[in-house]
Amino acid sequence: MKNKSLMSLVSNSSCVQLNPWFITGFTDGDGCFHISVYKDNIGKTAKFRVSPTFVILLNKKDLKLLTDIREYFGAGTINKASNDTAVRFDIRSLENINSVVIPHFQKYPLKTQKLADFLLFKAAVELVNKGEHLTEEGLSKIMALKASMNKGLTANLI
Amino acid sequence: MKNKSLMSLVSNSSCVQLNPWFITGFTDGDGCFHISVYKDNIGKTAKFRVSPTFVILLNKKDLKLLTDIREYFGAGTINKASNDTAVRFDIRSLENINSVVIPHFQKYPLKTQKLADFLLFKAAVELVNKGEHLTEEGLSKIMALKASMNKGLTANLI
Numbered sequence: 679m680k681n682k683s684l685m686s687l688v689s690n691s692s693c694v695q696l697n698p699w700f701i702t703g704f705t706d707g708d709g710c711f712h713i714s715v716y717k718d719n720i721g722k723t724a725k726f727r728v729s730p731t732f733v734i735l736l737n738k739k740d741l742k743l744l745t746d747i748r749e750y751f752g753a754g755t756i757n758k759a760s761n762d763t764a765v766r767f768d769i770r771s772l773e774n775i776n777s778v779v780i781p782h783f784q785k786y787p788l789k790t791q792k793l794a795d796f797l798l799f800k801a802a803v804e805l806v807n808k809g810e811h812l813t814e815e816g817l818s819k820i821m822a823l824k825a826s827m828n829k830g831l832t833a834n835l836i
Numbered sequence: 837m838k839n840k841s842l843m844s845l846v847s848n849s850s851c852v853q854l855n856p857w858f859i860t861g862f863t864d865g866d867g868c869f870h871i872s873v874y875k876d877n878i879g880k881t882a883k884f885r886v887s888p889t890f891v892i893l894l895n896k897k898d899l900k901l902l903t904d905i906r907e908y909f910g911a912g913t914i915n916k917a918s919n920d921t922a923v924r925f926d927i928r929s930l931e932n933i934n935s936v937v938i939p940h941f942q943k944y945p946l947k948t949q950k951l952a953d954f955l956l957f958k959a960a961v962e963l964v965n966k967g968e969h970l971t972e973e974g975l976s977k978i979m980a981l982k983a984s985m986n987k988g989l990t991a992n993l994i
Binding site: 700702703740789 | 854855856857858859860861862863864865866894895897898901904947948949
């Protein structure tokens with residue numbers, strides 16, 4: 679009976695649209711901004727493809743929360759992670775990164791050192807938006823931004 | 837000097853009140869509910885002291901956020917963690933657990949499996965409130981609740 683009441687609380691509590699600040703708080707804890715760079719050998723000249731991605735990786739028991747987060751953003755996909763106990767939500771489409779991810783975190787800013795990752799991510803996305811990843815100079819800038827991400831703010835920055 | 841600059845940053849920065857849903861989202865990512873049980877040998881008979889604690893452990897670079905969280909709850913202490921790079925916020929006072937921690941998470945419920953930990957924590961706190969931790973039966977109940985915490989909901993519960 680105890681289990682049953684726990685279960686009904688869990689299922690009832692997740693029918694409501696997530697609050698935007700919940701999304702930011704949860705991302706400050708468990709979200710991640712990534713920039714992947716791939717060499718694309720299709721065609722005569724090698725080109726680089728830059729893929730900015732917003733990711734949340736959770737235990738599969740929290741799949742329901744990931745579906746609520748996907749509903750909040752109106753974008754993203756959920757897949758099994760390589761680790762069998764985890765599920766992964768990501769938004770990879772540049773259009774969605776520009777139209778929902780960046781506006782969300784500008785309106786409801788992160789509070790931890792992850793804010794620095796977001797700002798570096800946003801700067802890289804802006805370069806991709808302008809097509810600068812197709813130039814050597816632009817790609818170097820993106821690689822420099824990527825190299826600084828997910829390290830946290832250095833002591834002299836805070 | 838590094839500590840000094842960290843502290844000056846904390847005191848200089850403006851105090852923006854955190855949104856309650858940020859607190860819940862961040863706790864779903866990085867917070868923890870603990871029940872500690874100590875044997876207290878003072879006096880003629882051994883008694884057990886039960887200490888419910890709400891904890892957030894963060895990199896020291898995020899000290900400012902912990903001070904904002906402390907301000908939000910109007911309670912809690914911040915200390916260096918045993919790990920030199922981390923800082924720890926906790927609310928241990930039973931009065932504050934009852935008056936601020938439990939009401940917050942009832943009004944702004946957690947969305948992950950951590951909700952189960954909170955419900956077990958709350959049940960243990962209610963037993964302590966009634967003094968039941970001073971009886972053998974009550975203490976057994978608390979130990980059973982404690983044993984179920986921080987494991988996440990089992991697959992058949994969700």
